Amino acid sequence: MKKACDTILQNLLLFFLFAFYNILISTVLSLYNTNRSIQMSRSILAFHMPSMYQVKHNKNSIKSQEIFINGLDNLRLRKRIIKMLKIDNNSRKIISTKDLNILMNRIKSAGFFKDVRVDKYLNGTHQSIYFTLKPNPILQTVTIINYRNQLIALNHIRSIFIDQLAKPINFTSIQNKILCIKQWYINCGFTEIYIKIKYDQLNPTNINIEIVESIIQKINISIMAHDNSHQYINKRTLDSWLKEIFQIAPYKPLNILKMQNGLTYLQSRKMVQKCNYRINSNHSNIDLDIFITPLNRRSTYLFSKKTAINRYILESIQSFLDHSLNFLVLSQDFFISTLSEVSQNIVELYDYHNLYTSVYSSMSQYDFNVYLGMVRDLSNLFNHSLNQWYFSQLMLMSGDNFGFRQYLHYLGDCNATCLLNARFPTVGPCLYFKYEVPLFKILNSIKSHISFVLADSMSSHRYENRTEIEYHREKTSVHAKNSLMNVKSLSIQINNELINRLQISQHLNICQLNHKSFLLTNYLRTYRLSETNNYLYLGSLFKKKWIDNIYSCIKYKSSLSILFSINSNPVFYNDNFSIESVYLIPFNKYGHNLVNWTQKIVYSLKKTFQIQSHIFVTYVYSSHLMGEQKNSSIFDEFSKISNSIQYTEKHIDYSRNYKVEYYLPAKYLNIYLFLDYMHNHDCTYASAIFLQKCRKLLPTNSMDLHFKLNYGIGYKLITPIKQIPPLRIEYGYNINNSQYLHLKVER
Structure with a gap:
């Protein structure tokens, strides 16, 4: 019995030991898994x-x-x-x-x-x-070695590296930032630039950047002449020219853009025949060699022109022109008004908007208006098909001429240029004399250019506009065959450049204009004509008249131009702001009136904005006219534009012009969308009376001449030749939804 109890106790003890062993093993495994999970969570x-x-x-x-x-x-x-x-x-x-x-x-x-x-x-x-x-270590500072003597601004470098601070040093990004710095120098015209990166061993959170700007050590100017004409050149003045134009000096960085602009300036001013340069670079040192081919000291050119037209061809041309002018007149729907109203509207319109209106301000209307006779059937006043317009035949003036041109270069210590141009056309001799000093300095800081011009020219003018005037029951037809204009002028122009981006110019012009008109007058008694001869040409006797008009004026123009930025991209011109003031004092043969003055002030602004890859270009133009208004036409050159866009035949100079261009983000396609708005803000500049007369003669769906709004798409063509400005092709709509296509030259 006792032995059985011992056996039972022994088995229970083994059971508890085995259970304790299992619990211990489970606990150890659990602790191991927990530690492994903690390590993995870290x-x-x-x-x-x-x-x-x-x-x-x-x-x-x-x-x-x-x-x-x-x-x-x-x-x-x-x-x-x-x-x-x-x-x-x-x-x-x-x-x-x-x-x-x-x-x-x-x-x-x-x-x-x-x-x-x-x-x-x-x-x-x-x-x-x-x-x-x-x-890598966290980048905390970027040090520019000797930054005070660098061309690039420290703020610009800070803006380049701002996104790299407080981050691990990124070698790839730093190399890209160095390329951005190099690109800034290239855009500004500095190509000989070397940039070194030095990592600080003592301070791993700092990098040192050294920018080496190559310096001109020596400038060699050589004159490559085929004869001994260069002995007349003042070498000292020529060297000073080139250094000022190229903006180069010893121990200064070399700017390629300024060198290219200097070459363009030399060619435009015709100061030299040919100019090349060579850059010899040795790390941070540059030797610049300039090779000049001067102009011939004396140059003479002879020219002539002879125009021969067969008599039968001439008659055909005259007949064609007559019918063309007849069609242009009949294309206007004048039959809706009485003839007297039509005559009055056309006469007042032409009187107000005639070029050089003040020339004829004190003369009779016969000496500048062109009239024609009209035969009409009084019983069918509103039937425009019965109206017949008759023109006397035109007189074509040939352009035969003979002349010569004489150049004298490198005169005196200032290397001045003298030009004499003489032409002898059939209308009369034309002389042009110019004395020019291309470049000289005032106060050792202002670069100036001055020119004197004396001119005496003859030109012919053919009238195309025709109208009709009625005096009671008798009609007078006056037809201008041709007009001769003699212009004598003295001009002085001075251009000053204070700094590289600020230019001031003055231009004084004293002018006398003699206008001689050849007229034919005819007296028609239309009330005696019967209905049977409505379609018959009238054989009337014309009388010839010569009318002389003499007009003189003093015109002074001053302008200021500020260059904001230099853009290396040929698509976008430099941003600038300019102010131009023109002051005019006219005189006539009845006496001088200093109170009769006119002043015009013009403001223009061009600015380019870039928002990431989106580029906007804005243009602002504003003009103000003060003083006597009748002299305003002398300020402007009126150009004809197409009738399809339903404007007046003469271009109206709007006092306000705002234009915005948006360039599509295409890399090689210079395509842009534009919105162009023009507005006459000053009522005195384009009077309401004149605009009202224009509306009467234009179709009823024509736009309001107080403003003009265009919108469309354009393309800018850049030619490889730098001297040729960009060409613009614009297709757009007016505010009245009429289409147009323009080809423009960038100015």
Whole structure:
């Protein structure tokens, strides 16, 4: 019995020992798993992809995977690295060693890390990938060595590196920032630039940047002449010319853009025949060689022109012109008014808007208006098909002439230029004399250019506009055959450049104009004509008349131009602002009246705005007219425009003009959308009476002449030849939805 009890106690003791052993083993395993979970939680989990469905086990497939990134606490940078890995979330394949190397190279290419390590672990069907990263030091400061003597502003460098501060040093991004600095120098015209990066060993959070700007050490100017004409050139003045025009000096950086602009200036001023330069660069030192081919000291040119027209061809041309003018007149629907109203409207319109109106201000209307006779059937006043207009035949004036041109270069110590141009056309001799000093300095800081011009010219003018005037029951027809205009003028122009971006110019012009008109007058008694001869040409006797008008004026123009920025892109011109003031004092043969003055002030602004890849160009034009209004036409050159856009035959000079262009973000296509608005803000500048007369003669659907609104699309063509300005092709609509196509030259 006792033995049985011992056996039972022994078994119970073994049971409890086995149970305690199991509990101990379970506790140890639990502690081990807990520690392993804690270690894994200390690694930064990139993402976890558990298996969403059951798949049959395959030695090359997995059910889930995890990616861990160690050594990186920056959340933004961690997301950037995860995005850079481009791992397929739906992949169930075990990643290969080749793919791991690809992932490692992707991380290295980011440039933030100096050490990258990748490990892979498989636990059955679960895959774990560990990226251990050792980032570069955090960039805190960027030091520019000797920045006070650099051309680039320190604020601009700060704006370039601002997004790199407080981040690990990125070697790839820093190289791109260095390229941005180089691009700034290239855009400004400085090409010989070297930039060095020095990493600070004592302070890893700082990088040193050294910018080496090449300096001109020596300037050599050589005159390449084929004869001994260069002995007349003042070499000292020529050297001073070139240094001022090219804006070069020893121990200064070389600007290629200024050199190119200087070459263009030399060619436009005809100061030299040919100019080349060569740059010899030795790291930070530049030797500049300039080769000049001077102009011939004396040059003489002879020219002639002879126009021969067969008599029968001439008669055909005259007949064609007569019928063309007849058609233009009949195309206007004048029959809606009485003839007296039509005559009055046309006479007043032509009187107000005639070019050089003040020339004829004190003369009879016969000396500047062109009239024609009209035969009408009084019984059918509103039947415009019965109206007949008759013109006397035109007189064509040939352009035969003979002349010569004489140049004298490099005169005196200032290397001045003298030009004498003489022509002898059939209308009379024309002389032109110009003395020009291309460049001289005032107070050693102001560059100036001065020219004196004496001119005596003859020109012919053919009238195209015709109208009719009625005096009671008798009609007078006056037809201008041709007019001769003799202009004598003395002109003085001075251009001053205070600094590279500020220019002031003055222009004084004293002019005398003698206008001689050749008229034919005819007296028609239309009330005695019967209905049977409505379609018969009238054989009337014309009388010839010569009328002389003499007009003189003093015109003074001053302008100021400020250049805001220099744009190296040929598509966009430099931003600038200019003010122009024109002061006019007219005289006539009845005496001088100093009170009869007129002044016009013009403001213009061009500014380019860039918002990321979007470019906007704005133009603003504003003009103000003060003083006597009848002299306003002398300020402007009126140009004819197409009748299809339903404006007046003469272009109206609007006092306000606002234009906005938006360039489409295409790299090689210079296509832009534009909106152009013009408005007559000053009522005295284009009077309401004149605008009212224009509306009476235009179709009823024509636009209000107080303003003009255009919108459309344009293309800017850039030619490889820099001397040719860009060409604009614009297709658009007016406010009244009429279409137009313009070809313009950028100015």
